[in-house]
Amino acid sequence: MKRVVIIGGVAAGMSAAARLRRLDEEVSIVVLERDRYVSYANCGLPYHIGGAIPDREQLLVVTPEHLRATLNLDVRTEHEVIAIDREAQTVEVHDHQRGSRYTEAYDILVLAQGAAPLRPPVPGIDHPRVFTLRSMPDMDAIKAIVDGGAERAIVVGGSYIGVEVAEALRERQLDVHLIELQDQVMPLLDIEMATDLRYHMELHGVTLHLGTAATSCADVDGRIAVTLRTGETIVADFVVLAAGVRPITSLAQQIGLALGTTGGIKVDATMRTSDPHIYAAGDMVEVIDTVTGEPTLVALAGPANRQGRIVADQICGRDSTYTTTQGTAVVKIFAMTGGATGTSEKTLRRLGRAYRKVYLHPAGHASYYPGTAPMHIKLLFAPEDGRVLGAQIVGYDGVDKRLDVLATAIRAGMTVFDLERLELAYAPPYGSAKDPVNMAGFLAANLLRGDVAFWYPDEYEQQSATTVFLDVRGPQEYAQWHIPGAVNIPLTELRSRVEELRPLNAKPMRIYCMVGFRSYLAYRILRQHGFEDVATLAGGGRTFTSFYRTTLATGAPGIPFVSHAEEDLAAQMLLDQ
Amino acid sequence: MKRVVIIGGVAAGMSAAARLRRLDEEVSIVVLERDRYVSYANCGLPYHIGGAIPDREQLLVVTPEHLRATLNLDVRTEHEVIAIDREAQTVEVHDHQRGSRYTEAYDILVLAQGAAPLRPPVPGIDHPRVFTLRSMPDMDAIKAIVDGGAERAIVVGGSYIGVEVAEALRERQLDVHLIELQDQVMPLLDIEMATDLRYHMELHGVTLHLGTAATSCADVDGRIAVTLRTGETIVADFVVLAAGVRPITSLAQQIGLALGTTGGIKVDATMRTSDPHIYAAGDMVEVIDTVTGEPTLVALAGPANRQGRIVADQICGRDSTYTTTQGTAVVKIFAMTGGATGTSEKTLRRLGRAYRKVYLHPAGHASYYPGTAPMHIKLLFAPEDGRVLGAQIVGYDGVDKRLDVLATAIRAGMTVFDLERLELAYAPPYGSAKDPVNMAGFLAANLLRGDVAFWYPDEYEQQSATTVFLDVRGPQEYAQWHIPGAVNIPLTELRSRVEELRPLNAKPMRIYCMVGFRSYLAYRILRQHGFEDVATLAGGGRTFTSFYRTTLATGAPGIPFVSHAEEDLAAQMLLDQ
Structure with a gap:
């Protein structure tokens, strides 16, 4: 009878064990878990502290007894593996319950120990509090x-x-x-x-x-x-x-398993380590980033669970393989939701990769239906073919939905042109006829097709002294906040006043409004009136002030404070991009 | 100066007009709308009646005056086109405001009149109430x-x-x-x-x-x-x-434009009708179904808006084209949400297409985090390659999100094997480490790989007299409701009692539990113990009773009533499929 020993009984380890039993009634499955609990809901821990999950038992998804009864698993908690003998194919186990040690033989060993919290090297960090x-x-x-x-x-x-x-x-x-x-x-x-x-x-x-x-x-x-x-x-x-966390690799290092450049255990697409009898899965393994193709460490429950399933498949001789990890993640922060999928601009910059980006601020659902607020979307994509490289969204309602749609698009290798064509579920309580994801596609496709040129907040300080900033909002909005020195011509007057701007045609003209829609219309008008060096502020004043409030703090060089609560989304509600 | 006349000023017509102006400052754009309002939020109408949108003005997204000021559009409300002269390239317009008539010339005509409510031929239907x-x-x-x-x-x-x-x-x-x-x-x-x-x-x-x-x-x-x-x-x-609604095609028919088999206006991928000077977009055109490839009529805002954009692109000589419509739609019904994307089983049956299906009932997010309930998912996919053909979801939280992910998957041509690998945003308030969409992929892939065989509620009445129904739930659940004559062996006792079933091995064995997870484990055990004609009930008792409560009504032939409120989701919370 084949003996499989799994070290670690949470996400990856328990997924591997459960799937393995479903595939094979005969194999002997031993799960050795150092801690007192297996398969508990570790993502729920903060919520029990905070009170959202009042009943502690809710987090204990399953007990070893239940796992024995339903899946015939031999789950041993407070059993710590202290050594592995690759030659003999055995592990040495410290049973903390009995205070004893024993040796367990394996045909296949699965490492699923996860990651451990980083402890910065700070004096006094070992304080009991x-x-x-x-x-x-x-x-x-x-x-x-x-x-x-x-x-x-x-x-x-x-x-x-x-x-x-x-x-x-x-x-x-x-x-x-x-x-x-x-x-x-x-x-x-x-x-x-x-x-x-x-x-x-x-x-x-x-x-x-x-x-x-x-x-x-x-x-x-x-x-x-x-x-x-x-x-x-x-x-x-x-x-x-x-x-942060780091992979738990001390056992793996003791027995000389290959590690990747990131410090995670190196595995092939079958989740096999450099020892053909040893698999590894979960937070402890190095994976390949879906977008960049670079090795990376990603400590997320979803990939860990899927890797565990693949280990079980492989043990049973199936050909399923793990491809890549795109790092889709979301977090609730009080009433807000924020998250990302794919790669970020800072990563693309670090790797020296070419990219383009757009910002937009659509409502979570039809703005005339109660219960919605603007969300802030950043979409990163490849300049050559429009392939979606990454997305970040922050807002209130519907943020996780758009993250998942974009995560699916990235997994499918979709382009921004595909996003234009997505047909998503619309009714006023759920979305808009042109969904935020469609809108992101429209903006990005406009850019790649040359229908618009953007300028970005981080370019502000590099603008030449001759740059003309054109604010196309109304005079009240202008009075409330504007870029210092900006000329104010409301969009509704632009066609009739375009000759006022004609003397400035030779200078770079940088247009903006609050969220980017009116200035996009202004851009289209000016371009067709023969203005050549014009660009519209990506994300409008909304993204601009987000950028400068963060990096330069309120009231920093020439950037007056603006309350985001007052942002004018009228233009966006009006029509699409 | 090129003259474009657009008949209809709501979704498709106004999208075409707005995009056209953004692309071309010079073209003359006349929008002729029979009604008093343009570009209003027609999807919001029920919510103003119900009181969710108290302010009527919220539905009037934009006025003709605003459209003139921002987009230089000539929008004429209460102007009805009563005839078209294709030779002369003119339309005859009845101005209901002034009670007068006039002729308007066009270089390009865009039909965007939408659809009209069907009035069943019932005596007295013209009653003023x-x-x-x-x-x-x-x-x-x-x-x-x-x-x-x-x-x-x-x-x-x-x-x-x-x-x-x-x-x-x-x-x-x-x-x-x-x-x-x-x-x-x-x-x-x-x-x-x-x-x-x-x-x-x-x-x-x-x-x-x-x-x-x-x-x-x-x-x-x-x-x-x-x-x-x-x-x-x-x-x-x-x-x-x-x-229901039917396309408004009387004008189109008067001038002999080609109609499709569905009665909608026939257009090519550029949205051009059989007259090269006339485009059509929105609810009035016949489209191709994404999944079945059949011509169809789909009255939805999203496709209408996108078609309008494409008309504008084409008028400006761009090569954008419309592909297909997949009919993604969602509805709020009190506290519930229901919707679909792609094709349905009834359509696949009608067309005689091959398909497979799975049902599942996962929670909208981690079941230990408050505020979630089971959703009910039906996934339809191709037997040969697993391509996703359609999905239907009904539930409370997170329904629209999974519809959109599956809509994106269908648009990308993804298979159920791709759904297994999707990496979606997980935190306890938003989902599960194995998202409902992943779970649907697991179930479907298990079926296609031969790891499970399902039986379905509609097969119940065709079962032979010798069929053994095996209920693997606990005795209390069995006492509450069971399929008449079913043998009860709880999953936790199945391995030790498998010999009791051995004499029944020659008979078809149809296993079930409440949601399908325990019976899937039982299936795996029995198959590996040499039982051959076994199958597990897709969707479990939950889907079974949904099917029979509807078609046979409560207490119909041998199907006792079961309260869905008592459904046992413990197994599903336990582990994944």
Whole structure:
């Protein structure tokens, strides 16, 4: 009888075990899990702390007893593998329940240990009030201290887990400080796309310390004092470290399995490691990025589960293979939703890849039907053929839907021209006849077909002294906020006043409005009136101010503050692009 | 100067006009609209009656004055085209505002008159209390009578508009009767998928008269009496006809333009009619179905808008073309959402096409996170290569999202194997690590790979007398409801009791549970124990009872009533398929 031993009983490991049993009644399946629980809902941990999931048992999806009864799995919790003998095909197991050790033989070994939280090398980081949040016991410890009346918490790291924990602790009325090395929350997003999330977190009372880091931790009468690079010291009841994860590869390294350049375990498309008897799956393996083709590490539940299934298929001699990971992810931050799929502009820049981009701000559904708000979309695509490279969306309603549509488009290798043609489900409570994804396609296709030229917020400071900024909004909007020195001719007067601009024709003309629609119409008019060096501001004043509020702070060089709450979406509601 | 005359100023016509102006500042664009309003939000009409959109002005997206100011369009409302002279390239226009007539010349004519409500040939249907709902005046008339204290309404037709109007009138506390010719609401869905919507409408107080029709209408002291084929007569304050639409082709027919077999105007991929100077777009044209390749009529806003854009492109000499329509649509019915994309089983049967199908009932998002409920998915796909042919979804949260993902997959020509690999956005408030769409792919791929054999509710009555029905749920669930004569062996006991079934091995064995997961595991166990003629009930008891509650009614031949509220989703929450 074939013996399969799986190390790790959460996403990848348990998917592999369950699928393996369905495919093969005869194989012996042993799951060795270091912790006390298997197959628990680790993505739900922050929500039990915050109270959204009041019943802890809800997170314990399944017990070892149930797995034995339904799937005939031999699941051993608190059993830690401390060594692997590749020659003998055995693992040495420490049984923490009995305090004993034993050796288990395998024909096939599956590594599914996942990733461990990074612990920055900061003096005092081993303080007992410094927690991570990867397991049920982690959650229990944090929840106990909150239930015990903690008043202030520090979260280190502003990515998915960090912002989820910050939200959860605010729901429990704690004073929450979040420290993030980058000058933005959600560093996986490009910086201008993170602005709204940042202000939304502040609106909900999270104190953000961006672009800085903790330099030391120290005990203060049982509480903990964290000192920042800025010199500031924050005293809190506890700290949650959410500064990223790294693959757990110590066992793999001990036995000389090949690692990739990222530090993850190297596997082929069948999820096999450099040892033909050993597979690996989940957060610990290096994968190939769908868009860039580069090796990468992606710690996400979806890919982990699918990789586990493929391991089971392979063990049973099936030909299923894993292709690539595109890193589709989403996060809830209070009332907002933000997420991304495919690659980001910062990654494309780092790799020196060519790309084009558009921004838009459509409503989540028909704006005349209640319960919607603008979402902010950034679409990245290939200049040569329009292939979709990545998308980022931040907003309120319908954000996750458009992320999933774009994730599917990326997986299918669709172009922006395909996005124009997508036929999505429309009724006023759900969308618009021209869905935000169609609109993104229209904008991008307009750009690639040469029907529009954009200028971008980050080009503002490189504009020559002779650049003419043309604001085509109404005089009231202009009075409220405008780019310094901009000429104001409302779109509705442009045709009749175009001769006023004629003397400026030789100069670069940079048009803008609030969201980009009126200035696009103005662009079309001016181009057809013989103006040649004209461009319209991508994303309008909305994206422009998101960019500068973040990188230069409010009131920075020539960029007056504008309240996004006052943004005028009338033009966008009017007609399509 | 080129003169373009567009007949019709709503979705297709106004999209064509706006895009045309953006592409060409010089062309003369005249929009002739028979009604008083252009470019209004006709999909929002029921919601103003119901009160969800309190402000009528919200529906008037744009005025002719605004269109002149921003897009230099010559929009003439209450101007009806009464004749076209193809030779002279002129239209004869009746100006209802001035009561005068005039002739307008065109170089290019665009027909975008849309579709008109069908009026069944029923005696008395011209009663002044019989309304349709396609325009602002229609809406105003219905709203006035509701505001005036109407107490009972009859809606004829149970498709999108009919159910939206029924909901709106219930929101206004009217007693609502809905009459539908088919034995289901939402006839675009297959019947078993419409069951939940039917019961949900009844739960919200709509009286349904399914499988019948109005045979006559008569005045009763200013109210209206509608007699049904059943003999029943309902007296109401008014009737709303929502029995479908037909393309408005009288003008096109007068001038001899070619029509398709469906009665819609025949156009080529450039949206050009049989006259090279005349284009047509929107509800009035015949299109090709994405999946079946058959000609069809689809009255949806999304395709109409895109066709309008293509007309504009073509007029400007661009090569954009329209491909096909897949009929993606969604409807809100009180708290539920239902919709479809691609083709249905009834259409595939009618055309004699080969297909396979799966059913599943996943939660809208992680079941441990609050605010979700099971959705019911039907996926249709090609037996030979797994290409997705159609999907129908009914449920509460996340239904529109999965419809859009599947609509995108169909547009991309994806297979069920591609659905397995989709990488969608997961966090507990939005989805599951194995998204419902992935799960649908797993089930379908299992079927095509031969890892599972399904039996379907409609095969129940054809089962031979020797068929063994095996219920693998717990004894309590069995006591609550089971298929008559079924043997009960809970999944958790199946491995140890498999020899009890051995004497039955020669007989067909049809396994089931509540949603299909436990019976799938049982199928895998029995197959590997040498049982050959076994199959698992697709969709489980959940789909089975949906099918029989609809077609045979509660308590019909051998099918006891089961409350869907009690459905056991524990197995599904446990692990994936």
